[in-house]
Amino acid sequence: MTKTVPSVSVTYAQTGGSTKSNELGMRPMQERAYERRGEQYLLIKSPPASGKSRALMFIALDKLHNQGLRKAIITVPEKSIGSSFADEPLSNFGFWTDWHVEPRWNLCNAPGGDEGKVGSVGKFLEGDDRVLVATHATFRFAVDKFGIEAFDGCLIAVDEFHHVSANPENKLGAHLAELIARDKVHVVAMTGSYFRGDAEPVLMPEDEAKFDVVTYTYYEQLNGYKYLKTLDIGYFFYSGAYSDDILAVLDPAEKTIVHIPSVNSRESTKDKIREVEHIIEELGEWQGTDPATGFQLVKRANGRLLRIADLVDDDATKRDKVSAALKDPTQKTNRDHVDIIIALGMAKEGFDWVWCEHALTVGYRSSLTEIVQIIGRATRDAEGKTRARFTNLIAEPDASEEAVTEAVNDTLKAIAASLLMEQVLAPRFNFTPKATASGPQKGFDYGEGGYDPSKENVGFNEATGQFQIEIKGLAEPKTKEATRICQEDLNEVIAAFVQDKTALEKGLFDGEHAGGETLAQELTQVRMGKIIKDKYPDLDDEDQEAVRQHAVAAMNLTQKAKEAAVEERLGEGAGSNALIEGVRKFAMDVRELDIDLIDSINPFSEAYAILGKTMSEESLKQVAAVISARKVQLTPEEARDLAKRALKFKQERGRLPSITSSDSWEKRMAEGVAFLARMKQEAANG
Numbered sequence: 029m030t031k032t033v034p035s036v037s038v039t040y041a042q043t044g045g046s047t048k049s050n051e052l053g054m055r056p057m058q059e060r061a062y063e064r065r066g067e068q069y070l071l072i073k074s075p076p077a078s079g080k081s082r083a084l085m086f087i088a089l090d091k092l093h094n095q096g097l098r099k100a101i102i103t104v105p106e107k108s109i110g111s112s113f114a115d116e117p118l119s120n121f122g123f124w125t126d127w128h129v130e131p132r133w134n135l136c137n138a139p140g141g142d143e144g145k146v147g148s149v150g151k152f153l154e155g156d157d158r159v160l161v162a163t164h165a166t167f168r169f170a171v172d173k174f175g176i177e178a179f180d181g182c183l184i185a186v187d188e189f190h191h192v193s194a195n196p197e198n199k200l201g202a203h204l205a206e207l208i209a210r211d212k213v214h215v216v217a218m219t220g221s222y223f224r225g226d227a228e229p230v231l232m233p234e235d236e237a238k239f240d241v242v243t244y245t246y247y248e249q250l251n252g253y254k255y256l257k258t259l260d261i262g263y264f265f266y267s268g269a270y271s272d273d274i275l276a277v278l279d280p281a282e283k284t285i286v287h288i289p290s291v292n293s294r295e296s297t298k299d300k301i302r303e304v305e306h307i308i309e310e311l312g313e314w315q316g317t318d319p320a321t322g323f324q325l326v327k328r329a330n331g332r333l334l335r336i337a338d339l340v341d342d343d344a345t346k347r348d349k350v351s352a353a354l355k356d357p358t359q360k361t362n363r364d365h366v367d368i369i370i371a372l373g374m375a376k377e378g379f380d381w382v383w384c385e386h387a388l389t390v391g392y393r394s395s396l397t398e399i400v401q402i403i404g405r406a407t408r409d410a411e412g413k414t415r416a417r418f419t420n421l422i423a424e425p426d427a428s429e430e431a432v433t434e435a436v437n438d439t440l441k442a443i444a445a446s447l448l449m450e451q452v453l454a455p456r457f458n459f460t461p462k463a464t465a466s467g468p469q470k471g472f473d474y475g476e477g478g479y480d481p482s483k484e485n486v487g488f489n490e491a492t493g494q495f496q497i498e499i500k501g502l503a504e505p506k507t508k509e510a511t512r513i514c515q516e517d518l519n520e521v522i523a524a525f526v527q528d529k530t531a532l533e534k535g536l537f538d539g540e541h542a543g544g545e546t547l548a549q550e551l552t553q554v555r556m557g558k559i560i561k562d563k564y565p566d567l568d569d570e571d572q573e574a575v576r577q578h579a580v581a582a583m584n585l586t587q588k589a590k591e592a593a594v595e596e597r598l599g600e601g602a603g604s605n606a607l608i609e610g611v612r613k614f615a616m617d618v619r620e621l622d623i624d625l626i627d628s629i630n631p632f633s634e635a636y637a638i639l640g641k642t643m644s645e646e647s648l649k650q651v652a653a654v655i656s657a658r659k660v661q662l663t664p665e666e667a668r669d670l671a672k673r674a675l676k677f678k679q680e681r682g683r684l685p686s687i688t689s690s691d692s693w694e695k696r697m698a699e700g701v702a703f704l705a706r707m708k709q710e711a712a713n714g
Contacts, residue, residue, distance in 0.1 A: 039257060039258045041251050041490065042251075042253060042254060042255070042256075042257050043251060043252050043490075044252060044253070044254040045251075045252035046078070046248060046249050046250075046251070046252025046253060047252065047253060047254055047409060048252075049121060049122075050122075051122050052086075052121075052122045052123050052124075053118060053120075053121025053122040053123050054082075054083075054086065054123075055078075055079050056244070056248070056252065057072075057074050057078045057079055057080075057083060057242075057244040057248075057249070058079050058082055058083040058086060060242055060244060061074075061083040061086075061087060061242045062083065062086045062087060062090075064240050064242055065086070065087045065090045065091065065095075066095065067239075067240040068214050068215070068238075069208070069214070069215050069217075069238045069239040069240065070087070070214075070215070070216045070217070070239065070240050070241075070242065071189070071217045071218075071219075071239040071240070071241045071242070072084075072216065072217065072218045072219070072242045072244075073219060073220075073241060073242070073243045073244070073516075074218070074219075074220065074242070074243070074244040074249070075220050075244070075245070075246045075249045075250075075400075075404060075407065076220050076400075076401065076403075076404025076405070076407060076408075077249070077380075077404060077407055077408045077409070078220075078244055078249045080187070080218045080220075081112040081113055081187070082116065082118075083218075084102065084113075084185050084187075084216055084218060085113070085116060085118065085127040086118070086123065087216055088100040088102070088127075088159070088183055088185065088216070089118075089123075089125055089127065091183050091214060092158055092159075092183070093125070095214075096181075097181055097182060097183050097214060098158070098181040098182060099152070099153070099158050099159070099160070099181070099182045099183070100158060100159050100160070100182065100183040100185065101149075101160050101161075101162065101167065101179070101182055101183065101184055101185065102159070102160070102161045102162075102185045102187065103161075103162055103163065103164050103166075103167040103184070103185065103186050103187065104136065104161065104162075104163060104164065104187045104188065105163065105164050105187070105188045105191050106163060107136040107137075107163060108136075108351075108355075108374075108379070109136070109187060109188070110134055110135075110136020110137060110161050110162075110163075111136070111355065112187075112380075113127075113129060113134070113161045114129065114134070115127060115128050115129060127159075128159070129159045129160075129161055130157050130159075132148070133148075133152055133157055133159060133160040133161065134160075134161045135148055135149070135160065135161060135162040135163070135166055136161055136162065136163060142163075142165050142166050142169050143169075145162065145166045146166060146169045146170045146173055149162065149166065149167070149170040149174070150170070150173070150174060150178075153174065153178055153179070164186075164191060164200050167184075167200070167203075168199045168200055168203060171203045171206075171207075172199075176203070176206050176207050176210055177210070177212075179207065179212075179213055180210075180212040180213065181212065181213070182213050182214075183213070183214045183215075183216065184204075184207060184213050184214070184215050184216075185215075185216045185217075185218070186200075186204070186215070186216070186217045186218070187218050188218070188219060188220075189217040189218055189219035190219045190397045192204055192217075192231065201231070204231075204235075205231075205232065205235055208235050208238060215239075217239070220400055220401065220404055237509060241512070241516050243516050245455075245456055245493060246407075246452050246453050247453065247454065247455045247456065247493040248492070248493045249407075250407060250453075251490075251493050253409040254409055255409050255410060255411055255412065255413050255414060256407065256408075256409050256410075256413055256414060256415070256416060257414045257415065258414065258415045258416075259406075259407065259415075259416050259417065259418075259453065260415070260416070260417035260418070261403070261417070261418045261446060261449050261450070261453070262417070262418075262419055262420075263419070263420040263421075263422055263442050263443075263446055264276075264277050264419060264420070264421050264422065265422055265423070265424040265642060265643055265647075266421060266422070266423060266424065267423070267424050269297060270289075270295060270390050270391075270421055270423070271297070271303050271306040271307055271310065272306075273421075274286075274307055274310060274388075274390075274421070275310050275311070277388060277419050277421055278307075278311075278386075278388055279386065280311055280312075280328060280332075280334060280367070280368070282385040282386045283363075283366075283367060283368075283381075283383045283384050283385045283386070284367075284368050284369070284384070284385065284386040284387075284388055285368075285369045285371060285381070285384055285386070285387050285388065285402075285405050285406070286307065286368065286369070286370045286371070286388045286389075286390070287371055287372065287387075287388070287389045287390065287402060288300060288303050288304065288307075288340065288370065288371075288372055288390050288391075289390045289391030290372070290373075290391070293391045293392075294391075294423065294434060294435065294438075295390055295391035295422075295423050296391070300340050300372060301340065301341070301342070303340075304338055304340050304341075304370050307370060308324055308326055308336060311326050311328070311334060311336070311368070312326040312327050312328040312329065312334065313326065313327045314326055314327075315327050315333065318335065320353070321335075321337075321349070321350065321353035321366075322337075322338075322346055322349040322350040322353060323335045323336060323337050323338075323350065323353065323366060324336040324337075324338055334367045334368060335364075335365070335366045335367050335368075336366075336367065336368045336369075336370065337350050337353070337354055337366050337368070337369040337370070338350060338370050339351065339369060339370065339371040339372070339374045340370055340371065340372050351374070353366075354366065354369070354381070360382070363383050363410075363412070366381075369381070369384075379405055380408070381405065381408070382408040382409070382410040382413075383408075383410055383413065384405050384406045384408065384416070385406060385413055385415065385416050385417070386406060386416070386417050386418075386419065387402050387403055387405050387406040387416075387417075387418045387419070388418075388419045388421065389402055389418070389419070389420050389421065390421045391421070391422065391423070391438075392420070392422060392438040392439075392441050392442050392445075399418075399420075399445045399449065400449070400452065402418065403418045403449065406418060418449075420442055420445070420446075422438065422439065422442050423435060423438075424643060424644065424647050425439060425647050425650055425651055425654075432650070432654060433654055436650075436651050436654045436655065437529075439651060440529070440532050440533065440536070441527075443532070443536070443632075443635050443639065444526040444527055444532055446635070447522075447526045447583075447587075447631075447632075447635060448519070448522065448523050448526050450586055450587075450590060451519055451522050451582070451583060451586055452519055454586045454589075455488070455493045455494060455495055455608070456492075456493060456494045456495065457494070457495045457497060457518070457578075457581065457582045457585065458494055458495065458496050458497070458515075459497055459498075459499055459502055459514075459577075459578055459581055459582075460496070460497075460498055460499070460502070460504075461498070461499065461500070461501070461502045461504060462498045462499060462500040462501075462502070462620070462621075462622075463498070467479070467481070468485075468487070469487055469496050471489045471492075472487025472488060472489050472496045473487060473488050473489070473490065474486070474487050475488075475609075475612050485497075485498055486611055486612050488608050488611075488612075495585075495608075495611060497581075497585070497611075497621065498621070499577075499581060499621045499622060499623055499626065500620060500621065500622035500623065501622050501623040501624065502577055502578075502581070502623050503570065503573050503574040503577050503623075504574055505571055505574040505575065505578075506568075506570055506571055506574070507567070507568075507571055509564075509566075509567065509571075510564075510567055510571035510574055510575055513564065513575050514574065514575060514578040518578060518579050518582045521556075521559070521560060521563065521575065521579040522579055522582065522583050524559050524563055525555070525556055525559055525579070525583070525631075528555065528559060530555065531551055531555045531556075531559075531632075532632065533655045534546040534550065534551060534555070535551050535630055535631060535632030535633075536632045536635060536636050536639070536655075537636070537651065537652045537655045538655070539551075539630045539632060539633060539636065540630070540692075541630060541633040541636055541637070542636055542652070546630075547692050547693055547696055548627065548628050548629055548630040548631075549627050549628060549693045549696070550666075550696065551630060551631060551632070552576075552580045552584070552626075552627045552628075552629070552630075552631065553576070553627055553669075553673060554666050554669045554670060554673075555666075556576050556579060556580055557572070557573075557576050557669055558665065558666070558669065560572050560575050560576050560579070577623055577626075577627075580626060580627060580631070581623070581626050583631045584626050584629045584631055585611055585614070585626075587629070587631055587633075587634045587635075588610070588611075588614040588629065588634075589608075589610030589611040589613075589614060590610060590634060591610070591614075591634050591637075628693070662699070662700070662703055664703075664704075664707060666700070667700045667701075667703040667704050667707070668700075668704065669700070670696065670697050670699070670700020670701070670703075671697075671700050671701050671704050673697055673700075674697040674698065674700060674701050677694070677697060684698070684701065685697040685698040685701070686698055687699060687702060
């Protein structure tokens, strides 16, 4: 039996703003990016379907015609995405010229392997044509062969930039670092998710600091749609074979992309072809194959005929026929062209099917970025499509399995992904210290009763999708870089936090809500503090603390808003402001927000509450037992952090924390001081 976790629902205002074009044919994100077209290094962080490909066209044309660059090289992670940069008659919509790529220079369409294509890159660099499209792999090999000097004076555009990593083993990242160090190219980097599943940094801090960043949030994108109003995210647990349970979450009436599990994963039956056949059998009676498209035809019990695209088939001829039918430009506006797509490694990045209403993924995906990309398949705006959803179908841990520890890890990762997606989809937060004479801010709606200086005030700007929230005792960033992080990169910080195994395990199963010993402050102050120290080592202590406070506030307010919205049933029929009202409700309930209060909230407690409603009691105990067995005691680094906070405690109160205090956090700080003292004593005696 499949057990459901209540979906996280985010409802948007349908303003239509994100799909409207200006006099140059640019949508809001593209206009925002084009305003920064003069920057040498530009990073565009924007969700799927927001128009990054066309934004790049506008910028590249300006760099070639007005900024003196000689060539533009667009690199994409896989060949199928090369079609996103095909010819576009931009002048028909108001721009001053068109985008054109000579067919021979779109190497994504060229036959053969990378070796021959690398030779084509060499010919392109020597010739007169100005635009080339190639895969990341072809570009890497070309840099290896010709050296970075050969690309002087070029624009290098990197699509799906999260494939880059600062790890020296990542060749694309290493080449990019060399190009930036030489400083004779322009770089435009584009991504829908500026974080990686392996938690590696995308760029080294010194390189990242050179980039001017254009951020367009999921909230701005979806809030500005004309048709799509609600997005649901949920994960569901099953036992046995997933193919037996799949119809519990797969609604044949919805346009759906099903991603079956990797054959190497524990969810897989190791026979992917049979899995697809089983799904088709569950859906209805097979009627044969459409000779024109290669789609499988399946008749439902109600007589409806489903058209199913199988992208898992090992027969390349059949698979390529189906893939070509899905890309058929004459069918883009035909909602009935296909009903369900079943894929394994395909139909993720850059796959454009506007009618998709449900992205159903079986098994945990090792990369949070991959999950963001898959969700993006369902978040296109299309007439008649008012609701979309993402479902992650996960095997419940089984004590009889040898791989029970792996199963528990997958469960934790799925929860982490859900927490991150809640953050990505929520409005942005702009936090400021509480000031008695701050006054109402222009453009912000303070809710019923308006601005009241005697109370904590939460304002929301509908146009920008941004909260304005005052927090007593909030540390402000001092440097430009710390300010940028607080404004632009909080989701990247939160991504690192929710991927931190220690934080996740302690927060979920050793927190006070679960009967454990871990205090919220150990997570919000000590653990988050360590993550920020590791992620931004060049920031001083004050700026690291400011970033920590802003990140914790953003995560905990989202969690509290979700909790408040669920309690008040604000998500059902509450219009466009369920999450907004959830934040307001929490803020008004406590009257005055202060950073100590926010630090005392365990960011994972709401996730545990949902898990408790969904997973069987036996499985929940089993997960807790696996985690308890590998519980890590206090580390020297954590003790030093506790001692540092104990010193701040002394400065504020005139005494050190007491180990006999009834306040749990004061007692824990004192334990940190005692732990360090023992270490020093042992070192002296040793």
